[in-house]
Amino acid sequence: MPEWWTYRLEDFLLFSPRVYWRMFELHNAAVWPLQIPALALGAIILVWIVRPRQWPDLGSDRLVSIILAAAWVWVAWSFLWNRYATINWAATYVAPAFVLQALLLLWIGSLRGRLHFAADRTVRGVVGLALFLYSLVLHPLVAPLVAPLAGRPIQAAEVFGIAPDPTAIATLGLLSIGAGGAIAWLLLAIPLAWCVVSWATLHAMGASESWIPLTAAGLAVLSRLWPRIGSGALR
Amino acid sequence: MTTTRRTILQAVLATAAAAILPPPLKGAAQGRPPATKPIPSTGEALPVVGLGSWITFNVGDDPVLRDECAAVMAAFFDAGGRIIDSSPMYGSSQDVIGYGLEKLGRPSRLFSAEKVWTSSGDNGPAQIEESRRFWGVPRFDLLQVHNLVAWEEHLKTLFEMKAAGQLRYVGITTSEGRRHDLFEEIMRTQPLDFVQITYNVVDREVEDRILPLARDRGMGVIVNRPFQQGVLTQRLEGEPLPEWATEIGASTWAQFILKFIVSHPAVTVAIPATTRVDHVRENLAAATGPMPDEATRRRMAAYVQDL
Numbered sequence: 011m012p013e014w015w016t017y018r019l020e021d022f023l024l025f026s027p028r029v030y031w032r033m034f035e036l037h038n039a040a041v042w043p044l045q046i047p048a049l050a051l052g053a054i055i056l057v058w059i060v061r062p063r064q065w066p067d068l069g070s071d072r073l074v075s076i077i078l079a080a081a082w083v084w085v086a087w088s089f090l091w092n093r094y095a096t097i098n099w100a101a102t103y104v105a106p107a108f109v110l111q112a113l114l115l116l117w118i119g120s121l122r123g124r125l126h127f128a129a130d131r132t133v134r135g136v137v138g139l140a141l142f143l144y145s146l147v148l149h150p151l152v153a154p155l156v157a158p159l160a161g162r163p164i165q166a167a168e169v170f171g172i173a174p175d176p177t178a179i180a181t182l183g184l185l186s187i188g189a190g191g192a193i194a195w196l197l198l199a200i201p202l203a204w205c206v207v208s209w210a211t212l213h214a215m216g217a218s219e220s221w222i223p224l225t226a227a228g229l230a231v232l233s234r235l236w237p238r239i240g241s242g243a244l245r
Numbered sequence: 246m247t248t249t250r251r252t253i254l255q256a257v258l259a260t261a262a263a264a265i266l267p268p269p270l271k272g273a274a275q276g277r278p279p280a281t282k283p284i285p286s287t288g289e290a291l292p293v294v295g296l297g298s299w300i301t302f303n304v305g306d307d308p309v310l311r312d313e314c315a316a317v318m319a320a321f322f323d324a325g326g327r328i329i330d331s332s333p334m335y336g337s338s339q340d341v342i343g344y345g346l347e348k349l350g351r352p353s354r355l356f357s358a359e360k361v362w363t364s365s366g367d368n369g370p371a372q373i374e375e376s377r378r379f380w381g382v383p384r385f386d387l388l389q390v391h392n393l394v395a396w397e398e399h400l401k402t403l404f405e406m407k408a409a410g411q412l413r414y415v416g417i418t419t420s421e422g423r424r425h426d427l428f429e430e431i432m433r434t435q436p437l438d439f440v441q442i443t444y445n446v447v448d449r450e451v452e453d454r455i456l457p458l459a460r461d462r463g464m465g466v467i468v469n470r471p472f473q474q475g476v477l478t479q480r481l482e483g484e485p486l487p488e489w490a491t492e493i494g495a496s497t498w499a500q501f502i503l504k505f506i507v508s509h510p511a512v513t514v515a516i517p518a519t520t521r522v523d524h525v526r527e528n529l530a531a532a533t534g535p536m537p538d539e540a541t542r543r544r545m546a547a548y549v550q551d552l
Contacts, residue, residue: 029303
């Protein structure tokens with residue numbers, strides 16, 4: 011890009027905040043009532059990371075990876091490709107990255123069984139659980155909580171498995187709990203990148219909640235680095 | 246019966262807009278036609294205020310917002326506007342313009358201004374054809390090379406289209422002062438009909454070289470971002486208009502700024518973008534009534550600078 015240093019973050023924003031927030035209302039209405047099974051699957055994941063299960067042929071770890079992968083594919087197709095791309099052509103380039111994330115989760119978590127989602131009292135375990143709980147329960151409430159200021163109703167709630175931000179934050183949380191070594195960074199790359207993109211978008215729109223995806227990304231990275239600079243356990 | 250349907254539709258949209266919005270301003274909305282300027286290369290008259298679509302018309306498939314955009318377009322044509330400008334870069338804006346034009350019965354006064362924006366010259370014709378289908382027009386009046394991207398290849402395509410009668414005017418664009426050296430070089434060497442640049446009462450760099458060059462070369466000038474995407478009007482919102490603004494028929498800051506821009510002898514048309522019917526009326530009203538002379542223009546710039 012010529013003279014790239016002359017561009018501000020706002021110069022890359024193609025739409026108004028009103029259009030952006032109404033997009034979630036329209037999307038929720040279009041996919042309703044899928045929000046209910048999406049949240050139910052999130053609740054099942056929560057149960058399994060607190061009490062992992064092992065059946066004769068299958069463990070809950072592999073099922074969590076499958077659910078997460080399904081969420082990434084669904085968000086890529088239904089939200090990024092079919093919805094967000096109508097106002098932001100760049101979303102068509104992001105959607106394949108979301109599919110790639112799903113494939114990585116399937117390959118590493120479901121087929122190779124390298125992810126173990128058991129929340130413990132280590133820093134990573136606590137941060138991971140907090141991020142996942144936030145994405146499942148609190149993030150959908152951000153829209154109605156700021157509604158008096160921004161005029162956004164509950165119908166614009168961003169739900170895990172339906173919208174990209176809570177899906178990415180939930181994945182960061184689960185990977186904080188369940189992934190180790192170099193594989194963790196491989197799996198964290200796309201969710202982290204999305205959180206940065208989302209922060210940039212929200213910040214350019216002047217949205218007060220822009221700090222949320224950035225903070226989630228920061229917590230995921232810090233908790234990942236924590237064992238290298240001190241004890242990994244809280245107890 | 247197309248004319249009847251179009252007339253009824255325009256009347257319905259205008260009535261709906263009038264029911265929910267403040268009363269129209271003096272000027273264009275009261276039936277006074279907007280001032281026009283001739284396109285230098287042909288003498289064709291263009292109203293000096295047009296309609297941009299950057300951000301404002303990128304509403305995706307939101308049915309409520311698409312209808313709001315159509316209402317803006319209805320008010321624009323109703324007030325005597327002609328030129329609407331868009332780009333493949335603007336998300337769904339082209340599609341939304343096409344929706345509005347269809348809904349309004351394809352107003353014959355439309356002057357369609359589009360851009361080609363792709364890094365490959367080979368992809369230019371396909372992109373132009375896709376844009377044309379979005380608009381639903383038989384051909385574009387004006388095609389511009391957006392931000393000088395692959396300008397040599399695209400200009401070759403555009404001049405060939407013009408020679409073949411598939412296009413009426415050719416231009417280039419930039420914004421916010423970028424690549425002005427190359428911009429000038431192209432202006433000196435290519436037989437352009439239009440150039441599009443950023444110009445307003447505080448962004449005046451183009452006064453030094455580009456605007457004089459456009460006059461010398463007989464090129465029309467389209468001015469984008471007249472309000473700095475709303476930043477300028479928001480900054481001036483709390484400031485008082487000078488008393489002498491009434492002498493030039495400006496009752497709002499937006500009109501003050503637009504009158505400053507379009508009264509420059511080299512400027513053909515300014516293209517403010519808006520999502521509001523009252524604002525589009527306000528903008529078109531700025532194209533009516535007295536215009537500032539050179540001394541008043543200097544006074545306008547100094548007044549804003551001192552705020």
